[in-house]
Amino acid sequence: MARVVALYRHPIKGLTPEARESLTVQADGRVAGDRVLAFRFADAVTPEDRGGLDYWPKAKGLSLQDFPALAALRVSFDDTQRRVRIERKDELVVEACLDAAGRAELVAAVTEFVLATREGRRLQRPGRLPLVLVGDGEASRFQDRARGYVSLHSHGSTAALADALDAPVDDRRFRSNIVIDGVGPWEELAWSGEVRIGELTFRTQGPIVRCLATHANPDTGERDAKVLTTLTSAFGQGEPTLGRLLLPAAGSAEATIRIGDEVQAHSPLF
Template sequence: MPFVSALYRYPVKGFTPEARDSLAVLDGGRIEGDRVLAFRFADAAEPEERDGLDHWPKSRGLSLMDFPSLARVRLDWDGRRLRLEVDGAPLAEEGLDAEGRRRLSEAVTGYVLGTPDARRLRASGRLPLTLVGDGETSRFQDRARGFVSAHSASSVAALDALVDAPVDDRRFRSNIVIQGVDAWAELEWAGRVRIGDVAFEVQKPIVRCLAIHANPDTGERDARLLPTLTREVGQTEPTLGILLLPAGSGGVIHVGDEVRIG
């Protein structure tokens, strides 16, 4: 029987995940505590509102797609303070008052400028970085609807077998990892999927970006997964995982929850 094997949320857009035992799915389709903060480029606009929902394309601030070295930064967000560390060493720990935001932005800027991604950060209009978001509202989504993302562990394992570099669930930045289904089977799902007590409607498969090339431990682009998906798996577009929205109200899902398809 398919079940949830891992859950993740991403408090800071474009940064590494926090593994969770449970996630609260909001009625509108986002995850509580997910993408509630972001490091904005100097010339970037605020989140846009469409149909009453905020969204904010990743090109407006730091993200793994363009700054793979961010994969080395581990974070913890407890609702009051953001703690960052690199390779086990503290980088910064601050609250969201003006001084804390300044120190966090300066610490992240200093870190990135010391990596191979420095030239991207020095591009026109990017500095100084500003930490934005209230730490509560899930508003820094790529898409106006937000969505909950899911993939099967078998799909990741099948892709791992095709390349020399290690490939695990973290590369794909999904909220939900599902065990017990065949590789790529989730791409064919349609209609409803029930995870624990929450019913979802399947929206569409997820077309991937360069973020999946970054090793989640080293921050190096060590696996050319986009061409692997198209050339070796035979996909028209590089695709892994699906987007979901609650079929009614949201609720809480847990690691170990049964997944019922159809």
């Protein structure tokens, strides 16, 4: 029987996941508290329009794709107090609220950290500094896709990838909201129609084509695994794909998903 084995949200776009015992899926299909903040380059603080929806290209702000060292930071977010805490190796980097003074503290600390990494020179390119912390800490706005989705992958798929790499693969590399177990490798890619997780029914959307963010070790920030080429060469994929996107079925109200929830899906190829 397939079940949810891990849940994550990412309060700040491009920084580390925050493990949760439960996630609230909003009526709009986004996870509450997920990607509600982002560090944007100075010349890219205004969203682009994508079919009437705000769109924030990850290449125009801090993201693991271009700044893998960010993975070494640990983020926790207090929704009630609107307070962000960032640590590295169990040492406090910065802790501040989302008022003007607190945002300035957060920007200064993260800028200092990035400039000291091997990717620091990228941050010094024209138009990038000073960074700006955007987002109100409530609205989920900074997914890679303008529509915003719930993301899911199976532990079976990451285990198959680990075998191909001959090295452990942490599920956090893939920055999914939901990790499940109890299905075969890649089975989630074959789902069609409805998927039920706990008491919430989803409709399957597209697969997730991966980027260089997955090469970053989620503890050290070092690029230590050739995930993309392994997905295409070892598994014959046309594009490096792992996991898929979901949206609540039409008319769904806000609902909660919990670790241990049963997963029911139709997989015609398995």
